[in-house]
Amino acid sequence: MKLIVAIIKPFKLEEVRDALAGAGVQGMTVSEVRGFGRQKGQTEIYRGAEYTTAFVPKVRIEVVVSDGAVAGAIEAIQTTANTGSIGDGKIFVIDVDQAVRIRTGELNEDAI
Amino acid sequence: MQLSLRNRFTRLAAMAAGLMALPAAALANTAAAAAPTVDKGDTAWMMTSSLLVLMMIVPGLALFYGGLARTKNMLSVMTQVGAVAALTMLVWVGWGYTEAFGPDREGTFGKIIAGFGKYLLHDVSPTTTAATFTAGVAIPEYVFVCFQMTFAAITVALVLGSVVERMKFSAVMVFAVVWLTLVYFPIAHMVWASTGLFFTQGALDYAGGTVVHINSGVSALVACLILGKRIGYPREPMAPHSLTMTGIGTGLLWVGWFGFNAGSALEANGAAGLAMMNTFVATASAGLVWMLIERLTSRKPSALGFCSGIVAGLVAVTPAAGNSGPLGAIVLGAIAAVICYFAVTKLKPKLGYDDALDTFGIHGVGGIVGAMGTGIVYSASLGGPSPDGWDMGHQLYVQAITVGTTIIWSAIGTAIAIFVAKLLTGLRVAEDVEREGLDLGEHGERAYNY
Numbered sequence: 001m002k003l004i005v006a007i008i009k010p011f012k013l014e015e016v017r018d019a020l021a022g023a024g025v026q027g028m029t030v031s032e033v034r035g036f037g038r039q040k041g042q043t044e045i046y047r048g049a050e051y052t053t054a055f056v057p058k059v060r061i062e063v064v065v066s067d068g069a070v071a072g073a074i075e076a077i078q079t080t081a082n083t084g085s086i087g088d089g090k091i092f093v094i095d096v097d098q099a100v101r102i103r104t105g106e107l108n109e110d111a112i
Numbered sequence: 113m114q115l116s117l118r119n120r121f122t123r124l125a126a127m128a129a130g131l132m133a134l135p136a137a138a139l140a141n142t143a144a145a146a147a148p149t150v151d152k153g154d155t156a157w158m159m160t161s162s163l164l165v166l167m168m169i170v171p172g173l174a175l176f177y178g179g180l181a182r183t184k185n186m187l188s189v190m191t192q193v194g195a196v197a198a199l200t201m202l203v204w205v206g207w208g209y210t211e212a213f214g215p216d217r218e219g220t221f222g223k224i225i226a227g228f229g230k231y232l233l234h235d236v237s238p239t240t241t242a243a244t245f246t247a248g249v250a251i252p253e254y255v256f257v258c259f260q261m262t263f264a265a266i267t268v269a270l271v272l273g274s275v276v277e278r279m280k281f282s283a284v285m286v287f288a289v290v291w292l293t294l295v296y297f298p299i300a301h302m303v304w305a306s307t308g309l310f311f312t313q314g315a316l317d318y319a320g321g322t323v324v325h326i327n328s329g330v331s332a333l334v335a336c337l338i339l340g341k342r343i344g345y346p347r348e349p350m351a352p353h354s355l356t357m358t359g360i361g362t363g364l365l366w367v368g369w370f371g372f373n374a375g376s377a378l379e380a381n382g383a384a385g386l387a388m389m390n391t392f393v394a395t396a397s398a399g400l401v402w403m404l405i406e407r408l409t410s411r412k413p414s415a416l417g418f419c420s421g422i423v424a425g426l427v428a429v430t431p432a433a434g435n436s437g438p439l440g441a442i443v444l445g446a447i448a449a450v451i452c453y454f455a456v457t458k459l460k461p462k463l464g465y466d467d468a469l470d471t472f473g474i475h476g477v478g479g480i481v482g483a484m485g486t487g488i489v490y491s492a493s494l495g496g497p498s499p500d501g502w503d504m505g506h507q508l509y510v511q512a513i514t515v516g517t518t519i520i521w522s523a524i525g526t527a528i529a530i531f532v533a534k535l536l537t538g539l540r541v542a543e544d545v546e547r548e549g550l551d552l553g554e555h556g557e558r559a560y561n562y
Contacts, residue, residue, distance in 0.1 A: 044351060046416055047470060048457025051349040 001096040001108060002070045006061045007035065007089040008081040013059050019076035020061075024069055026112065029062040039087030058089060064096055064112050148241050148250035157380035158255045164371025165262035169197045169269055172368050176361025176419070177273055179354040180469045184549025185277045186353060186559035192272050192281060196288040197265040203292055204261040207231050211297040213260065216307050223309040224298050233257065244378040251378060259375060264296055267324045271526075273471035274332035278342050278546050281554045283537040287335075290532045295331060295525035299323050299518060315514040316490060316507065318387065319376035321431025321482040322518050329476020330519050331526040333467060338530045339539065341466035343546050350468075355415050362419040366395060369426045373433035386497075387433035391426070394445030398425025401449035417453075420474060424452040427478035432486040437495025444485045448478045480515055487511040 008016055013030065020028065034055035041054040065073050070093060077091055101111035174190040181189045200208070210230035217227040230236060236257060241250035268288045275284075302308040303315060303323045310322070317323065342350070352358060373391045377384035402421025403413035428448030429441050436444065456473035467473060487508040490496040533539055540546075545553030552558060 045411055045414065046351050047420060048461065049346070049350075051351055053349075 001064055001066055001099060001112065003094040003096045004061075004063050004065060004070065004073055004077070005092045005094065006077045006081065007033070007058050007091075008061065008077070009083065009088060010057055010059045012081045012083070013061070015080040016061060016077055019080040020063060020073060023072040023076040025063050025065060025073055025076075027063070031060045031062075033058050033060045037087070037090065056087065064099060066109050066112065148243060148248050150241060150250050150252060151379070154244065154249065154251050154379045154381075155255055157384070158251050158259055158375060158378065161371035161375025162255070162259045162262050164368045164375065165259070165266060166197075166368075168365050168368030168372065169262070169266045170194050172361050172364030173266065173269055174361070175357045176365060176423075177276065177469050179357030179359070179361060180352045181276055182350060182549070183353040183559065184551055186551060187555055187557055188281065188550035189272075189276050191555060192276065192279075192284050193269045195281070196268050196272065196284060199285060199288055200265040200268055200292060201261055203289060204257075204264055205233055208264055208292060208297050209233065209236075209257050209260065211293070212264075212300040213256075213305060222307045223302065223312070225301050226305055226307075242378075245383060246379060246381075249379060256378075260300070263320055263324060263372075264292060264300070267296055267320075267328050268292055270324070270328035270471055270475055271331045271335060273469035273475075274336035274467040275339050276468050277550065278540055279339060280537050280539060280541050281550075283533040283539045286536050287529050287533040290529035291331065291526060294528060295327065295522050296323070298525075299327055299521060302517075303514070310510075310514040310517070313510050313513065314507070315510050316435050316486050317431045317483065317514070318433045318435050318486070319373045319430045321427070321479050321486065322514055325427045325430060325475040325479030326483060326515060326518050327479075327522050329472045329474070329479055330522040332471035333465065333476060334523045334526040335530055336467050336472075337465055338527065342468065343543065345466045346461070346464075352416065355419075358419055359415060362422050366422055366426060369395075369430075373430060377434060383434050386437075389438050390429050390433050390436055390441035393438050394429035394432070394441035394448075395422055395425040396445070397442045398422065398428065398445035398449040401446045402453055405450060405453050420452070420456065420470070421449045424448045424474050424478045427475050428482035428485060430479075431482045432489055435486050435496060436489035437497075440489030440494045440496055444482065444489055447485065448481045451481050452478050483511050483515050484508065 006016070010032070017028070034057055036054055036056055039056055041052045042056060044051045044053060061077070063073060074091055074093070082088055099108050099111040100106070170193070174193040177193060178186045178189045207228065210228050211225050214226035214228060214230040216222060217225065236253050238252065238254060240253040242253045242256035243250050268291060271291065272279075272284060279287075300323050302310045303317050303320075305311060310317075315322070344350070370388055370391055374384040374388040377387055399418050399421040402417045402424065406417045407413050425445035425448055428444050429436075432441060432444055452474050455477040456470050460467060460470070460473055465472075487504065487510075488494065490498045490507065491502070491504055492498045530539070541550060541553060
């Protein structure tokens with residue numbers, strides 16, 4: 001089992017969700033986050049006062065998939081979240097020790 | 113509107129109930145005997161106008177200012193605006209109306225304030241009237257009292273724009289009472305009452321460019337200078353928390369301003385129509401020109417720029433509303449947008465004062481542009497309603513004297529009012545309250561719980 005964490009542009013969320021569903025992913029957790037990478041910040045101007053926002057709004061998607069599904073899920077995210085411009089985001093893959101479905105007590109791959 | 117000065121005189125002079133006050137000298141003989149006619153259409157329009165001005169305050173100005181503040185201070189801004197407006201209404205009934213528009217007072221002092229005979233609206237009844245711009249036509253005095261009351265209420269609320277996010281609520285309330293008494297009521301008397309200092313000199317101020325905007329703008333500047341900058345200004349970002357609300361507030365201000373400007377005709381007639389026309393086009397021109405300058409100075413045409421231009425145009429056209437043709441108003445709006453833009457984006461950072469919501473930059477500067485511009489666009493040669501033999505040079509001189517005296521008067525009166533507030537309340541919130549936000553620290557609430 002792997003945890004895939006993807007940071008993407010907010011407007012790409014629906015496309016990515018559809019693609020992940022198509023790749024067999026059963027569920028996901030989404031949060032609105034802020035941060036910066038190579039895109040750095042953006043400049044806002046209010047009545048001449050310039051503010052450089054260091055942190056750009058992004059969406060973080062977390063999905064846990066079985067080892068066999070990792071490649072497909074990564075591909076689904078990477079192709080749909082891609083606009084070709086700076087700030088498209090990143091994908092991280094992390095090992096998961098255990099998963100439990102709270103309602104039934106099912107474990108690991110049965111639980112995801 | 114060529115009769116505006118004379119009729120302002122008539123209106124106020126004839127307000128003294130029962131007593132056939134001397135109307136403008138020329139009309140004295142004919143009007144002396146007949147009781148003025150009260151027209152139901154005029155009355156309905158003036159009642160509507162009064163409510164439109166109330167709408168400019170709550171929710172208009174409260175949302176406009178609130179959106180420009182930070183999230184943690186939203187409620188404090190809205191509460192301060194609403195509460196000073198409410199307080200003004202009580203003060204107005206108590207002594208404001210009589211101080212500004214009460215019985216004539218003898219001597220030099222009478223040029224500055226009126227007599228106190230109408231305290232607590234003494235002698236005002238449903239049958240007493242206030243004259244309009246047309247000889248023999250009047251509106252009920254209660255309606256006039258209400259209309260003028262809303263002007264006082266919005267002016268003191270406007271001042272708060274420079275001191276938000278750090279001034280105590282209690283200090284705001286004390287300041288309002290002292291400021292109205294020392295600054296607003298006397299200036300309203302000087303500009304609009306028949307015996308007033310500027311009125312007798314022939315100053316043109318259709319709907320309150322001097323009384324409301326120069327006055328509130330200069331007072332805002334003085335108040336924020338004494339109060340000091342917000343913690344972190346200008347180092348920390350203090351971006352507006354909701355330009356959506358500011359946009360809604362802007363719309364309410366624009367719509368409400370028709371009560372302000374067209375209502376200042378005191379009748380539902382062609383003069384009100386001219387003021388209405390000008391309030392459309394000067395504003396439209398200023399909103400677009402502000403965005404155009406942003407574009408020309410390599411910025412993006414912004415939503416806040418549009419809103420700022422709208423308000424700058426409204427401010428500038430206020431003294432000119434019935435004193436200009438539409439073309440003059442369009443030019444005046446454009447010029448006000450350019451000058452206010454530079455006041456807000458260049459002058460303020462250069463001088464370093466913390467006029468938080470730009471009350472001075474837009475109302476003070478725009479008011480001065482409007483007052484001086486009115487002395488130009490009034491000219492018949494530019495489509496304005498000036499009578500034959502009118503002298504632009506002299507008019508500009510009178511306008512300049514009025515502007516200058518108002519600036520000095522507001523500055524001194526504001527300084528006194530702020531120091532009284534400081535003495536009684538301490539003026540400024542504690543540092544931790546300011547950091548945490550005035551919503552929690554002063555009111556025990558948050559604007560947004562989600």
